[in-house]
Amino acid sequence: MIRIAIQAKGRLNEESVALLAEAGIRIEDSKRKLLALAADFPLEVLYLRDDDIPQAVAMGVADLGIVGLNEVEEKGEAVDVVHRLGFGKCRLSLAVPKAENYDSPAWFDGKRVATSYPKILRAFFEKSGIRAEIHEIAGSVEIAPSVGMADGIFDIVSSGGTLVTNGLKEVEKVFFSEAVLVANRALSEEKRQILSQLLFRFEAVERSRGMKYMLMNLPQDKVAEAVEILPGMKSPTVLPLAQEGWCSVHVVVNERDLWNKIEQLKAIGAEDILVLALEKMIW
Template sequence: MIRIAIPNKGRLHDPTVQLFKEAGLPVLGGSSRKLFAKTSDPEIQFLFARAADIPEYVQDGAADIGVTGLDLISETESNVEILLDLNFGKANLVLAVPEESSIVSPEDLQGMRVATEFPNITKNYFGNLGIEIEVIKVSGACEMTPHVGIADAIVDISSSGTTLVTNHLKPIADVFKSSVYLIANSETKENNEKVLHIKTALESVLHAKNKRYLMMNVPHQKLDTIKDILPGLAGPTVMKVESKSDTLAVHAVIDADVVFATVSKLKEAGASGILVVPIERLIP
């Protein structure tokens, strides 16, 4: 049995569940209020846990693989295998001070206090800069600490910067860039092919998200022109249309952000019956 630890709540829960659903491993007969849930594969089950606990669950073998933020992996200093950047949940850990503060750089904080929920990341950041500070560990409401005299600055997660502005704080440096990753227990990764299958399934969904599948009819004499237009993965697939001796069916995979311009060029070059469809999974 392979156990996958996923966030039980918060901003990472829904995107994680959706990604596994698209990869063919939906949550069955369970919810985030339960500890475990089945999947469409009888040998795979989900374990719902706090995102902050997942690195240690995977390290200790309570889960074989897990999904959590890179910031939490780094903060816990867990010994896990990094398998795949899932490309969502992007956020920065930023160093911020009160708007009215004269502090403008990390060097200005020499000997001062910095409050954070990420003491290890913070210590490493300032240590690499050769700056001595006092780290004040908090478990919440970090942005309030400079205003009540607990700290001179904070290191906290910022996705949009709105929370900092609301609390009259200004960022002065980026400390750590984070997104959500798939991780694995080192021993399980080496001894279970199912882990690789899960990684491949998720990877195929990610590859497909920004791709589109094009199908069109092309006059035989226009094929070379059409092929020059198409920025496919490895060139288009060309097939004969049986009902029309001078017409070919051309299929190609292209990036979603060039569909608009590409379709216009194809139409001008003589393509017809152009069909653009999304791709559910793409395995290179």
């Protein structure tokens, strides 16, 4: 059995639960519980605040954790980042009031900056040779300039809408974050084997994202041209049809290339093209 800590609520909670479900791991409905057991995998879920997850994993309270890379960096706990998960992407940025004439990070020299991430910000200022007064506050960082608490802020930015609402503009992108899987550094061999199984499933899910399964009927003498258009994972699968001179071609393609490939295939005689959703890709 292995224990994984995930965020108790919010976007990372929803996306973490969705990833586990796509990996075939069903979790009991446990909005009022601290712990939940998986129905068909040796795993239990511990629900925590996101900023408590790195410490919980470092202490061994949880074996694994899904948390933003920004929290891992800020807390500085002794955990291993074993996999980047590709969701929950955001950045930590400096922002100032819209009316300010900002030209470089030197603007912050001697200024007061409000943030919930003082460690990351301090490292950036030290690297840039900036002496600023850092005020650590929890929550509602974006209102600090308007109430006179700070000259600027350092906070999480996703779309930037919250900054605009509060009369701020993003001026420096300092740290890029996403959800990561972290692990305790003293996992037993048994737990490392379970972790390997979990990573195998996660990677199968991730490979399928943005991919489509396409099959079509094609004249036999056009197979070589089709292979040039559709290299596939290794090469397209070609199967003979009952109708002489025709075959069925099966291939996995990236969704962003789909329509371009379809047009090229139709131009060489492909017919009856079907495009299907792809759930998992196992290598």
